[in-house]
Amino acid sequence: MALSRRALLRSGAAVALGWLGAGGRVARAAGTQARVVIVGGGFGGATCARYLRQLDPSVEVTLIEREPRYLSCPLSNLVLVGERTLDAQAHGYGGLRALGVRVLFDTVTEIDPVARRVRTAGGTQLDCDRLVLAPGIELRFDAIAGYDAAAAQQLPHAWHAGEQTLLLQRQLAAMPDNGVVLISVPAEPYRCPPGPYERASLIADWMRTQRPRGKLLILDAKDSFTKQALFQSAWQTLYPGLIEWVRGSDGGAVERVDAAARTLYPGFGFNEHRGDVVNVIPPQRAGAIAQRADLSDASGWCPVDQLSFESLRHAGVYVIGDAAIAGKMPKSAFSANSQAKVCAAALLCALHGQALPEPSYANTCYSLVARHYGISVSAVYRLQQGRIEPVAGAGGTSPLEAPSAVRAQEAAYAEGWYASIMADSFG
Amino acid sequence: MRYRPFSLAVLGASLLAPAHAAGVAQPGDLRAFVLAASCAACHGPDGHSPGAIPSLAGKSARFIEFAMQEYKSGASAGTVMNRIARGYSDDEIRLIAARLGRREEVR
Numbered sequence: 001m002a003l004s005r006r007a008l009l010r011s012g013a014a015v016a017l018g019w020l021g022a023g024g025r026v027a028r029a030a031g032t033q034a035r036v037v038i039v040g041g042g043f044g045g046a047t048c049a050r051y052l053r054q055l056d057p058s059v060e061v062t063l064i065e066r067e068p069r070y071l072s073c074p075l076s077n078l079v080l081v082g083e084r085t086l087d088a089q090a091h092g093y094g095g096l097r098a099l100g101v102r103v104l105f106d107t108v109t110e111i112d113p114v115a116r117r118v119r120t121a122g123g124t125q126l127d128c129d130r131l132v133l134a135p136g137i138e139l140r141f142d143a144i145a146g147y148d149a150a151a152a153q154q155l156p157h158a159w160h161a162g163e164q165t166l167l168l169q170r171q172l173a174a175m176p177d178n179g180v181v182l183i184s185v186p187a188e189p190y191r192c193p194p195g196p197y198e199r200a201s202l203i204a205d206w207m208r209t210q211r212p213r214g215k216l217l218i219l220d221a222k223d224s225f226t227k228q229a230l231f232q233s234a235w236q237t238l239y240p241g242l243i244e245w246v247r248g249s250d251g252g253a254v255e256r257v258d259a260a261a262r263t264l265y266p267g268f269g270f271n272e273h274r275g276d277v278v279n280v281i282p283p284q285r286a287g288a289i290a291q292r293a294d295l296s297d298a299s300g301w302c303p304v305d306q307l308s309f310e311s312l313r314h315a316g317v318y319v320i321g322d323a324a325i326a327g328k329m330p331k332s333a334f335s336a337n338s339q340a341k342v343c344a345a346a347l348l349c350a351l352h353g354q355a356l357p358e359p360s361y362a363n364t365c366y367s368l369v370a371r372h373y374g375i376s377v378s379a380v381y382r383l384q385q386g387r388i389e390p391v392a393g394a395g396g397t398s399p400l401e402a403p404s405a406v407r408a409q410e411a412a413y414a415e416g417w418y419a420s421i422m423a424d425s426f427g
Numbered sequence: 428m429r430y431r432p433f434s435l436a437v438l439g440a441s442l443l444a445p446a447h448a449a450g451v452a453q454p455g456d457l458r459a460f461v462l463a464a465s466c467a468a469c470h471g472p473d474g475h476s477p478g479a480i481p482s483l484a485g486k487s488a489r490f491i492e493f494a495m496q497e498y499k500s501g502a503s504a505g506t507v508m509n510r511i512a513r514g515y516s517d518d519e520i521r522l523i524a525a526r527l528g529r530r531e532e533v534r
């Protein structure tokens with residue numbers, strides 16, 4: 001769905017801000033355009049590119065993305081149980097190109113954050129005035145003993161959509177009648193806090209009819225989780241006895257795996273668990289390129305100014321999305337999209353020498369507890385004493401008691417949200 | 428900085444001219460832009476929702492403000508908007524509505 005120039009004008013963004021037209025251009029020394037390079041074309045990077053171009057078409061925006069086809073994670077839990085195809089998760093970059101974004105399919109291998117210079121595997125070198133990184137996450141293959149990239153071929157994580165999603169889907173389809181599914185969940189922070197529980201729910205929904213003698217065990221490093229009361233009461237109603245959740249202090253924190261034996265070992269004093277299908281969601285950190293570029297700290301994530309998303313380690317470089325430390329915001333597609341807009345406005349203000357506006361951020365995470373049973377958690381965020389905090393008295397979860405029509409409507413909205421955010425992020 | 432300082436005169440001059448030329452006046456500033464930008468994630472770019480979530484495009488500013496206030500007060504139940512509307516002040520709701528809504532209704 002490409003935005004025409006008229007539609008852009010209609011959207012009024014650039015117009016209202018006065019950044020359109022020769023007079024308002026950001027001029028570089030020799031009258032050339034200001035250049036922004038964005039590394040990573042997921043929800044964060046794509047949204048940032050779109051809004052930069054909408055707010056100020058005079059800025060040259062280059063987006064560098066490894067994959068010509070973006071496979072998105074939201075709704076990918078439906079792919080696992082055959083309710084959606086992987087192709088339905090795919091999005092191209094034509095919409096961004098139509099807005100005048102230069103899209104380069106290549107892998108960024110080196111970044112000089114001081115010179116703001118980027119090098120790619122394909123041999124391209126780009127200098128820019130402002131650099132934005134939105135590389136998503138790197139799965140840590142050094143955190144759980146025995147769980148490395150090779151082990152993930154047997155015990156899939158399926159935490160990047162793609163081959164891993166299909167692998168887990170095939171394993172589920174091949175599972176015996178009385179099969180046991182194990183899902184190992186890391187401590188926070190990780191991508192998509194409710195994702196593992198949505199996954200457990202949808203697998204249980206499938207098992208209820210396809211493998212009614214099976215069991216599903218969630219081994220959790222945490223002692224509580226988001227929307228817990230809603231998930232657990234729905235599990236009791238919809239899948240009584242099927243899902244068991246083991247919290248961290250009861251032996252849920254997996255420390256070691258034996259991939260060949262499909263066995264997970266919690267710490268000393270707790271029983272190991274063997275599964276027929278084993279999904280290990282390992283701990284994570286900022287996408288590898290952010291670390292190579294010296295943008296992450298000891299936590300593995302990137303500290304940024306909470307108003308502009310400019311790195312606290314290197315001026316003129318911005319980090320958004322999962323890779324960034326963004327106060328209380330969860331690592332979600334919605335958050336990445338919201339941060340990208342605040343960042344685009346802040347970046348342009350910096351280029352134009354204008355004061356930054358007071359930011360406003362939002363997040364809503366829908367989860368499907370069954371195909372037509374949706375729940376959500378939502379928050380509006382503000383900057384309070386330099387930190388991104390949810391506005392008190394607002395947000396929260398769906399009500400614990402609600403008629404099934406409300407759950408069905410939230411399930412429909414989960415898919416509606418997906419359609420909207422794809423259009424808003426990728427065009 | 429090697430950028431030319433951004434002049435307020437330019438901002439003023441270009442603020443409304445092209446919008447009027449296109450026949451659609453767009454009020455608002457960067458603050459309104461940032462506030463209203465959050466809505467697009469669910470309601471679609473420019474309020475054009477391609478899926479199940481209601482579009483805001485074509486709605487009047489007055490309607491959007493009224494609906495937000497109804498959610499905020501609890502007069503409308505909603506699924507998620509009641510929780511979200513409480514996150515905004517009356518002023519912010521007015522800015523959002525003015526930014527997203529049809530302008531002729533604001534006056």
Ligand SMILES: Cc1cc2nc3c(=O)[nH]c(=O)nc-3n(C[C@H](O)[C@H](O)[C@H](O)COP(=O)(O)OP(=O)(O)OC[C@H]3O[C@@H](n4cnc5c(N)ncnc54)[C@H](O)[C@@H]3O)c2cc1C
Pocket residue numbers: 039040041042043044045064065066067070072073074075076077106107108109134135136137158159160191192195287288289320321322323331332333334335336364365366367
């Ligand atoms: C199962 C599951 C379900 C989810 N459901 C939801 C949901 O319902 N709602 C929600 O809001 N969120 C959901 N999420 C979370 C969401 O997918 C992420 O939070 C979101 O993708 C983060 O966006 P990002 O831009 O930071 O990273 P990504 O979307 O991962 O994008 C990063 C991009 O950078 C590229 N890249 C990385 N390194 C390089 C390099 N060196 N050179 C070139 N390109 C590079 C990658 O190829 C990738 O395309 C879910 C996640 C999972 C796993």
